[in-house]
Amino acid sequence: MSDELYQEHILDHFESPYHKGVLENPTCAHRDKNPICGDEVELALKVDEEGIVREAWFQGHGCAISQAAASMLVEEIEGKSIDELREFDAQQMLDLLKVQLTATRQKCGLLGFKVLKTMVYSLDGTPAVK
Amino acid sequence: MTKTVLQQPLDVEAVRRDFPILGKPLAEGRPLVYLDNGATAQKPKCVIDKVTECYENYNANVHRGVHTLGDRVTTELENARETVRNLLNAAAVEEVIFTPGTTASINLVANGWGRKFLSKGDEILVNLMEHHANLVPWQQVAAATGAKLTYLPLTPDGRLDMAKLDGVLNEKTKIVAVTGMSNVLGTINPVAELARRAHDAGAVILVDAAQSVPHHPTDVQEADIDFLAFSGHKIYGPTGVGVLYGKAALLDAMDPFLGGGNMIRYVYQDRFEPADLPAKFEAGTLPVAQAVALGTAIDYVTSLGFDAIAAHEHQLTVHAHERLSEIPGLTIFGPAPEHKGSIVSFAVDGLHSHDMGELLDRKGVEIRVGHHCTMPLHEWLQVSSTSRASFAFYNTLEEVDALADAVQYARKVFRLS
Numbered sequence: 001m002s003d004e005l006y007q008e009h010i011l012d013h014f015e016s017p018y019h020k021g022v023l024e025n026p027t028c029a030h031r032d033k034n035p036i037c038g039d040e041v042e043l044a045l046k047v048d049e050e051g052i053v054r055e056a057w058f059q060g061h062g063c064a065i066s067q068a069a070a071s072m073l074v075e076e077i078e079g080k081s082i083d084e085l086r087e088f089d090a091q092q093m094l095d096l097l098k099v100q101l102t103a104t105r106q107k108c109g110l111l112g113f114k115v116l117k118t119m120v121y122s123l124d125g126t127p128a129v130k
Numbered sequence: 131m132t133k134t135v136l137q138q139p140l141d142v143e144a145v146r147r148d149f150p151i152l153g154k155p156l157a158e159g160r161p162l163v164y165l166d167n168g169a170t171a172q173k174p175k176c177v178i179d180k181v182t183e184c185y186e187n188y189n190a191n192v193h194r195g196v197h198t199l200g201d202r203v204t205t206e207l208e209n210a211r212e213t214v215r216n217l218l219n220a221a222a223v224e225e226v227i228f229t230p231g232t233t234a235s236i237n238l239v240a241n242g243w244g245r246k247f248l249s250k251g252d253e254i255l256v257n258l259m260e261h262h263a264n265l266v267p268w269q270q271v272a273a274a275t276g277a278k279l280t281y282l283p284l285t286p287d288g289r290l291d292m293a294k295l296d297g298v299l300n301e302k303t304k305i306v307a308v309t310g311m312s313n314v315l316g317t318i319n320p321v322a323e324l325a326r327r328a329h330d331a332g333a334v335i336l337v338d339a340a341q342s343v344p345h346h347p348t349d350v351q352e353a354d355i356d357f358l359a360f361s362g363h364k365i366y367g368p369t370g371v372g373v374l375y376g377k378a379a380l381l382d383a384m385d386p387f388l389g390g391g392n393m394i395r396y397v398y399q400d401r402f403e404p405a406d407l408p409a410k411f412e413a414g415t416l417p418v419a420q421a422v423a424l425g426t427a428i429d430y431v432t433s434l435g436f437d438a439i440a441a442h443e444h445q446l447t448v449h450a451h452e453r454l455s456e457i458p459g460l461t462i463f464g465p466a467p468e469h470k471g472s473i474v475s476f477a478v479d480g481l482h483s484h485d486m487g488e489l490l491d492r493k494g495v496e497i498r499v500g501h502h503c504t505m506p507l508h509e510w511l512q513v514s515s516t517s518r519a520s521f522a523f524y525n526t527l528e529e530v531d532a533l534a535d536a537v538q539y540a541r542k543v544f545r546l547s
């Protein structure tokens with residue numbers, strides 16, 4: 001059987017993640033964890049007056065899937081508007097990962113996405129300006 | 131009378147043939163290497179057949195019907211109770227209560243005994259290696275009664291630090307709740323010594339024997355245990371059934387936990403009188419077929435002999451320590467093999483346990499990953515999760531090698547050199 005789950009691009013993001021670290025003075029930040037396996041992801045965004053994500057960073061620990069997904073997510077959302085992020089759906093997140101996930105592993109793959117969704121919905125309709 | 135027990139070494143190949151699932155390959159013909167026995171053990175054919183026999187031949191409710199089937203199933207159930215009594219060497223068969231499992235048994239004591247006998251200022255002595263099933267019920271009862279939890283520290287290698295017992299066990303301690311064997315570290319705890327020390331301090335002791343009962347002989351009289359809980363499914367029996375052992379005097383003094391049918395002597399409009407033991411704690415319909423087949427599982431295990439089982443499982447544990455220690459970046463949690471049962475929990479730098487579990491599964495090696503219902507222990511270990519291999523008497527040295535090879539394979543997939 002092939003290890004299609006652990007493809008190069010997943011391992012690359014896991015080993016050398018995009019924007020993993022602390023973002024100073026974020027416009028908004030949110031964290032969640034997957035209680036079953038202890039995966040944890042925190043997202044932090046800097047959003048400008050037009051409601052465009054200028055910078056997106058994550059911190060966290062956990063399995064390769066949850067961490068690689070968070071890395072892909074922050075890379076994907078930079079430059080997008082908050083409105084676009086409201087539209088961004090789970091399928092798009094899974095498409096970014098480009099691998100087939102079982103129901104259990106979807107919880108890992110979608111952890112960062114869930115954090116993002118909670119965060120943008122708490123931004124209350126108007127573009128978030130600090 | 132002295133009992134002469136002739137202990138044959140285990141014929142592992144013959145034993146494996148008793149377990150239908152072990153002969154069934156996984157997808158793509160990968161052989162199953164089942165190393166998740168601490169979560170639940172596989173069932174021998176005789177246990178599976180007993181459940182079927184019960185449903186096909188004498189299914190009825192127990193202690194209720196006055197008909198032939200009811201008589202027959204009641205006899206079978208009471209035989210199983212006697213088998214459990216004998217396994218634990220309990221003084222009396224009424225001291226054996228059937229429950230849904232270890233969790234239910236501990237909750238029964240926490241509620242039936244704890245809520246009646248604990249009050250503000252009392253202490254419940256636990257420790258960091260306890261399963262959530264032996265922590266959360268005590269936290270709940272502490273919140274309800276004003277009692278508080280105290281912790282016996284662990285040694286750096288994950289044993290109870292008995293030298294520190296005097297500092298935490300005193301006249302305020304009312305109960306010591308301790309696992310017979312840790313489900314993560316594998317540590318085997320000195321329960322007889324703890325019982326003696328608890329009794330000297332005027333406390334009682336509850337042993338969570340979920341992991342110890344399937345692998346080592348248990349003697350509640352010799353060790354002077356007050357309460358002991360275990361699950362059927364971890365001793366090669368069905369799910370849904372377990373046991374609470376309690377000394378009769380303690381069980382008599384307790385309040386019933388669940389109210390309902392079977393647990394009463396008499397019900398008036400405004401009150402009830404509880405039944406005698408064991409019915410007092412067996413409200414509602416029992417998992418009858420499961421309890422009957424638990425008796426069969428225990429007969430099976432005792433026929434192999436605990437000395438032979440322990441010797442074989444120890445060999446597996448030692449071999450696992452040897453093979454896994456060769457792997458770069460791998461840490462084993464818990465004491466050396468001489469202080470533990472057949473559980474080996476580990477972590478590999480740069481490889482999360484979730485990924486480990488997934489990649490081992492590709493090789494047919496089934497282990498458990500995560501925190502294994504021991505979050506405070508994992509915090510103490512300073513890891514968010516671990517991978518756990520837990521061996522049974524039907525596992526082989528070759529399967530331990532398969533585990534080590536699969537861990538190496540996982541490291542390779544993760545490009546760790």
Ligand SMILES: Cc1ncc(COP(=O)(O)O)c(C=O)c1O
Pocket residue numbers: 168169230231232233234261263264309311312313338340341361503
């Ligand atoms: C030490 C220990 N205690 C309690 C339990 C809970 O057993 P059950 O889920 O059968 O009630 C387990 C099983 O995971 C265990 O390993």
